[in-house]
Amino acid sequence: MNTVADIKISRVTKSKLSELNLHNIPFGKFFTDHMLEVDYENGAWGTVQIKPYQDLALAPSLAALHYGQAIFEGIKAYKNEEGEGAIFRPFENFKRFNFSATRMQMPEVPEEIFIDGMKELLKLDQAWIPTFAQHSLYIRPFMFSTDEMIGVRPSEKYKFMIILSPTGPYYSKPMRIYVEEKYIRAAPGGTGAAKTAGNYGASMYPTAIAKEKGYDQVLWMDGLEHKYVQECGTMNVFFIIDGKAVTPSLEAGTILAGVTRDTVIDIFREEGIEVEERPLNIDEVISSYKSGTLTEVFGTGTAATISMIKELRYKDFVMEFDVEKTSKTKQVATTLDNIRYGKTADTHNWMVKI
Amino acid sequence: MNTVADIKISRVTKSKLSELNLHNIPFGKFFTDHMLEVDYENGAWGTVQIKPYQDLALAPSLAALHYGQAIFEGIKAYKNEEGEGAIFRPFENFKRFNFSATRMQMPEVPEEIFIDGMKELLKLDQAWIPTFAQHSLYIRPFMFSTDEMIGVRPSEKYKFMIILSPTGPYYSKPMRIYVEEKYIRAAPGGTGAAKTAGNYGASMYPTAIAKEKGYDQVLWMDGLEHKYVQECGTMNVFFIIDGKAVTPSLEAGTILAGVTRDTVIDIFREEGIEVEERPLNIDEVISSYKSGTLTEVFGTGTAATISMIKELRYKDFVMEFDVEKTSKTKQVATTLDNIRYGKTADTHNWMVKI
Numbered sequence: 001m002n003t004v005a006d007i008k009i010s011r012v013t014k015s016k017l018s019e020l021n022l023h024n025i026p027f028g029k030f031f032t033d034h035m036l037e038v039d040y041e042n043g044a045w046g047t048v049q050i051k052p053y054q055d056l057a058l059a060p061s062l063a064a065l066h067y068g069q070a071i072f073e074g075i076k077a078y079k080n081e082e083g084e085g086a087i088f089r090p091f092e093n094f095k096r097f098n099f100s101a102t103r104m105q106m107p108e109v110p111e112e113i114f115i116d117g118m119k120e121l122l123k124l125d126q127a128w129i130p131t132f133a134q135h136s137l138y139i140r141p142f143m144f145s146t147d148e149m150i151g152v153r154p155s156e157k158y159k160f161m162i163i164l165s166p167t168g169p170y171y172s173k174p175m176r177i178y179v180e181e182k183y184i185r186a187a188p189g190g191t192g193a194a195k196t197a198g199n200y201g202a203s204m205y206p207t208a209i210a211k212e213k214g215y216d217q218v219l220w221m222d223g224l225e226h227k228y229v230q231e232c233g234t235m236n237v238f239f240i241i242d243g244k245a246v247t248p249s250l251e252a253g254t255i256l257a258g259v260t261r262d263t264v265i266d267i268f269r270e271e272g273i274e275v276e277e278r279p280l281n282i283d284e285v286i287s288s289y290k291s292g293t294l295t296e297v298f299g300t301g302t303a304a305t306i307s308m309i310k311e312l313r314y315k316d317f318v319m320e321f322d323v324e325k326t327s328k329t330k331q332v333a334t335t336l337d338n339i340r341y342g343k344t345a346d347t348h349n350w351m352v353k354i
Numbered sequence: 355m356n357t358v359a360d361i362k363i364s365r366v367t368k369s370k371l372s373e374l375n376l377h378n379i380p381f382g383k384f385f386t387d388h389m390l391e392v393d394y395e396n397g398a399w400g401t402v403q404i405k406p407y408q409d410l411a412l413a414p415s416l417a418a419l420h421y422g423q424a425i426f427e428g429i430k431a432y433k434n435e436e437g438e439g440a441i442f443r444p445f446e447n448f449k450r451f452n453f454s455a456t457r458m459q460m461p462e463v464p465e466e467i468f469i470d471g472m473k474e475l476l477k478l479d480q481a482w483i484p485t486f487a488q489h490s491l492y493i494r495p496f497m498f499s500t501d502e503m504i505g506v507r508p509s510e511k512y513k514f515m516i517i518l519s520p521t522g523p524y525y526s527k528p529m530r531i532y533v534e535e536k537y538i539r540a541a542p543g544g545t546g547a548a549k550t551a552g553n554y555g556a557s558m559y560p561t562a563i564a565k566e567k568g569y570d571q572v573l574w575m576d577g578l579e580h581k582y583v584q585e586c587g588t589m590n591v592f593f594i595i596d597g598k599a600v601t602p603s604l605e606a607g608t609i610l611a612g613v614t615r616d617t618v619i620d621i622f623r624e625e626g627i628e629v630e631e632r633p634l635n636i637d638e639v640i641s642s643y644k645s646g647t648l649t650e651v652f653g654t655g656t657a658a659t660i661s662m663i664k665e666l667r668y669k670d671f672v673m674e675f676d677v678e679k680t681s682k683t684k685q686v687a688t689t690l691d692n693i694r695y696g697k698t699a700d701t702h703n704w705m706v707k708i
Contacts, residue, residue, distance in 0.1 A: 028415070028504035035414055057409040060389055060517050061382070068551030069558065072420055105558035107407055138511050144419050150382035150494055150519065152588050152657075154558045161413050165504065178435075185578040187541035191556045196553015201499075202545045204423065204508045206457035223541040224578055234506050303506075307588055330496030 035051035064144035070197035072142035080342025086351035174310035187223025192254035235299030424551035426496035434696025476558035532569035541577025546608035589653030590615035605680035
C-alpha cells in the first residue's frame, strides 16, 4: 500500500501563474504548474510522482488509443473568503472512479494515491484556485492503458494522473436542449454508468446535429424505448413538477451517478422539497408542461454546476421556461455555492481541506 | 487534396528486421521500421510523413485520452510465392474508416493519404511481410483527437497514423465461446457499427468473466432483447444450418460490417452455398443444434481470419462441434488463403499490389 510519504515531488523553477488572468478563464484549456503521475505494472502501483506539467512520451501502439480503456473524474476545489482551499466531495468521485475502473477491466486506484496524492498536488498549486465568484480549480484524475501492444485484451500496464485546470463558469447562459430520439448514449448492460472516454466520443455526433439546429446539448432518451429521460451530454437533469423535484433513477445502470446530482437531492430534501428518483417518460414531461405543472428544468454536474435550461425541444414541440422565475433552481444553486465557498456551515463535511 | 508526391519520407539508418524471428510471432507486439503520421488542423490535413517508428510527445490533456474520439482499422498484406506483396481489400477498410470517422464526429481521411500513404509505407517496409503459411503483415491505420483541452466537445485537431506489425496465426486453436446475456456490446443508436476504441474497452470486463469460466471469447446478444446473435469480441460469426450459411444482418447498425464477413459471403455464394443475412435468435441456434442441423460455427475477422469454434455455451447448455468435420469452414478458409497468398486467380481484384 502506498502512503503519502512515497510521493516524489519535483517542483517547477518558476510558476506560470503570473502569466495568466484567471478571471472568466475558459474551461479546461490552461493547466497548473504541476501534475501527478503514477504507473501500474506487474500488478502493483509504482512511486507517485508530482512534477512539472509536461508532455508524455507515448508509443503509437499505446493500448488506450486503440482499445479505449480510459476513465476519468471531475472534481472541484474552491477557496473560501479566508483564502483557504477545500475540495468538494472527492471521496464520492474516488468511489465512482474505481467503479468505472472495474467496468473497464482496469485496476483500482488506492485512496492513498487518489485522495492523498490529490491533496499533495493541490498544496503545491493552491495559488491557482481562483477567488472570483463561480470560479474554481477543476481537478481531473484520469487513468488509461499503456501496454504497447495492439492485441485486443486488457492492458497489463496503466497510467494514473491528476492534472489541474483553473476555470470560470462553464455554461454561463441558460441552455437550449434538444431531446434526442434516434441516437443513444447507453443501454442496459453497456457502460453508461462508468465515466469512460468512449461514452463522450459517442455523444459528439448527435450533439453536433443538435448544435446545427441551434441547441446547446441533447437530452438522451433510454436505449430500449427511446422514451425515458436519461441525462444531458455532461449533466444529470432535474424537473420541477408540481413543486417536487423529479430526476431519473439509477437502477438501470445507464446514467452517471452524479455527485452534484446526489448533492442536489440532499439539499432539496433538507430544504423541504420532495425529491422523486424514478423513471421519467418524456410524455409525462410534455403533459406536465402543457398542464403548467412543469415549471423548471436544470442540469447538474461538476463542470456545469447548476445550469438553467430555458428550452427543451421534443420532435416539433418546444417547451420554454422563464429562467427569471426558476426559484427552486436558484435556491439549490445558492445553497450549494454557499457551502462550496464556505459562506455557510458545511454540516455534511462535504468540503475536504487541502 | 494531398497527392502521393506530398509524402515526406525519412528512413531509418538501420533496419530492426534482422533482430526478429518472424515465425509464429505474437500478434501486435512488434512493429516495423517506419510509421506514417499526418496531422489535421484548421480544417485541413498537413504533410504526410513517413518516418522511423518512434514515441509521440502527447499532452496529458490529449482529448482522445479523456473523450475517446479514436478509431482504427485492421488490414493485412500478404506475400505470394513469387515474393510479391499485396494488400487485401484496403478500399473496403478505407470506406469503413471514414464511416467510423463520421459517427465519431471526426474528419474523413482522403484516399490519397489512407491508400497511397499505406502503399508508400509498405513499399519501404515490405521486407517485413512474413512468407510463412498463415503469416502476414498487419496494417493498423488509426486516428485520434489531439486537442490539448478537456472541454467536452469535438476536437479541432486530429492525428492519423499507420503502423505495421508482422503477425502469425491469431486464434490458432479452435475456440470456446460463451454466450453473454447480461452485458452488451452495442444497441441501436449507439456506436456498434463504428470501429471505435470505446467498443473494445467496453468488451473487456464481460470477456474477462467469460475467460474466468474457461472461454476464449463472448458471443454478444442484441441490446434490446438479449436474444439475437450479434458478433464475437473481435469477429463476425457464421452458423452452418441445414447446409446454409447464416450470419447476422447489418440493418440495426449494431455490429461491425466485417470485410472478411463480406468476403466469406461472396465466396460461399460463388461456391454454391446459400447465405442468409438475417436476424438469428439464440433459440433457433439451440433448436438447430438439438435437431442436428447446426453443424458448424466459425468467426471471421482480419486479425482472426477464419476461426473455428468448437464450443458454444448458452446458460447451462453446451453445444459442441467436431472441428475435424467442419467442411464448409475449411472450404472457405482454403479458398480465402489461396486468394490471399496468390495461389489462385484473384477474380474480384481483392488483392491490391503494393
